[in-house]
Amino acid sequence: MSDWKRFLADPVIAYFSMEIGLSADIPTYSGGLGILAGDTIKAAADLQLPMVAVTLASRKGYFHQSIDNQGWQQESPNEWSPEEILELMPVKALISIENRDVKVQAWLKRVKSPTGGEVPVFYLDTDIEGNQEQDRTITDHLYGGDNEYRLKQEIVLGIGGARILAGLGFRIRKYHMNEGHASLLTLELLNRTRRPVEDTWDERNSWDPRKVQQQCVFTTHTPVTAGHDRFPYDLVQRILGDDVPLFLLKELGGKDELNMTMLALNLSRYVNGVAKKHGEVSQALFPGFEIHAITNGIHPFTWASPHMVKLFSRYFPSWGTEPELLVRVDTIPDQEIWEAHAGAKAILFQYVAETTGIQLDPEILTIGFARRVATYKRGNLIFSDIERLLKVGRNKIQLLFAGKAHPHDQPGKEIIHTIIGEIEKLRGQIEVVYLENYDMRLASLLIPGVDLWLNNPIRPLEASGTSGMKAALNGVPNFSVLDGWWIEGHIEGITGWCIGPPPQGNSIDQNHTDEDVRDLYDKLENIILPLYYENRPGWIRVMKNAIGKNAYYFNTQSMMRRYVSEAYFR
Secondary structure, X not given: OOHHHHHHOOOEEEEEEOOOOOOOOOOOOOOHHHHHHHHHHHHHHHOOOOXXXXXXXXXXXXXXXXXXXXXXXXXXXXXXXXXXXXXXXXXXXXXXXXXXXXXXXEEEEEEEOXXXXXXXXXXXXXXXXOEOHHHHOOOOOOOOOOHHHHHHHHHHHHHHHHHHHHHHOOOEEEEEEEOHHHOOHHHHHHHHOOOOHHHXXXXXXXXXXXXXXXXXXXXXXXXXXXXXXXXXXXXXXXXXXXXXXXXXXXXXXXXXXXXXXXXXXXXXXXXXXXXXXXXXXXXXXXXXXXXXXXOOOEOHHHHOOHHHHHHHHHHOOOOOOOHHHHHHXXXXXXXXXXXXXXXXXXXXXXXXXHHHOOOOOOOOEXXXXXXXXXXXXXXXXXXXXXXXXXXXXXXXXXXXXXXXXXXXXXXXXXXXXXXXXXXXXXXXXXXXXXXXXXXXXXXXXXXXXXXXXXXXXOOOOOOOOXXXXXXXXXXXXXXXXXXXXXXXXXXXXXXXXXXXXXXOOOOOOOOOXXXXXXXXXXXXXXXHHHXXXXXXXXXXXXXXXXXXXXXXXXXXXXXXXXXXXXXXXX
């Protein structure tokens, strides 16, 4: 039989995600959600879990970012060709969009682990001869277009993905929806339960939602109501048709509009948020549902710098697949930890020099801030009081920024513009650099190479925050608002430092900006900078604690073991 058919030997977990970030060469991700999905798949391969993943091909990627001379973000397609690096599968699926037949094909990427595990990832694609031109571009742009385009993509992902797996012959133990984008797969599963009306005497009893619930797991990532995909029912009926009648959609997906999160909640047996706090916030957003919490993790071997990989491998040879061994980090001499970090810092500074012409000083405390640019993440918070910042950090700190704003997010673009504006104001006193086109490749240089990782979102809007976990793995302490994973990972002065007060309740209206700014400057001036410059052994102690008390636990191996025991096999 064909080589790929060996994936059919056992029932599998089918993992559906709109975006998956496996490497920068396949730019089908925009940020944390996609990177988490990629790390999840790599960990499943490490643990030799029977899993298959489904996503969209996104031939034009998310976008390539550049910053113009006025400091404004410019976007261009980040194109790639599945034909050049992936394997075309022999089965196509047929879906209906606006009463037209649309063909869907799948490209195979094999994710292999040194343990011998392997997970197939299928990239769905409608760029097929015979499809109408408007349909051939449905899977082109990740998070592109309008509501209509998004709904068409979600039909391809959910319904098309379920049909591709069935056509290939997979037997599915559980379907795992990574965020609500994949929720329409539940409609495909519902239709598989449908019985003729004459067998039930009542059309309402023709479908069996409870049977679908037993097959589905749902992970929600968004802690605000406005962040969940919603579609007007007139649009749904026009594009999706009436395979599942309107009365049933309204019962399961919301009375006034189709809420993809509500649809997934109603048709999943197990639902979880991505940190303990996020689980509480999600429970408050959706009362009446039981929402658990499994804190996100990162894939250690992917995100450790080459210098840390070499160091960890010398002391703990199997750390990559057994990251819990990092709890023994105290057995590594301080000097070797510091030299490994200095090596990562040198590589980053070389990249900065090559791409910007700016020579950073390796002796100066370097603070990193890089993530998707959105207003709630407050990327420009550290510039709130320039006089105070200069008093604290003149010739003592360097700042490195990176991150993309969504092409339609004008307030996000304005934050980038503001940060660029501060560069000139501070030149010669505090060096500030904004690195263009933040992606997995740049993240693997930036996060290990800075000395301190800054994160200051508005509480409680940070669902998890996996970049901070990547920093901890590399011995880079976190300096962060107590939100997301940092509530669980933070021990003040031991694993890093908090900014502002602890979280209070689950309200999405918490905003302590003035207090956060004061605390940020005070701790930099009175605690962090003196420790870095005057007590190197003390600083290395915090670096080791970040590794031994954070990274040993906040990884995808630990995370996946929880999904297995709590969600997949119960």
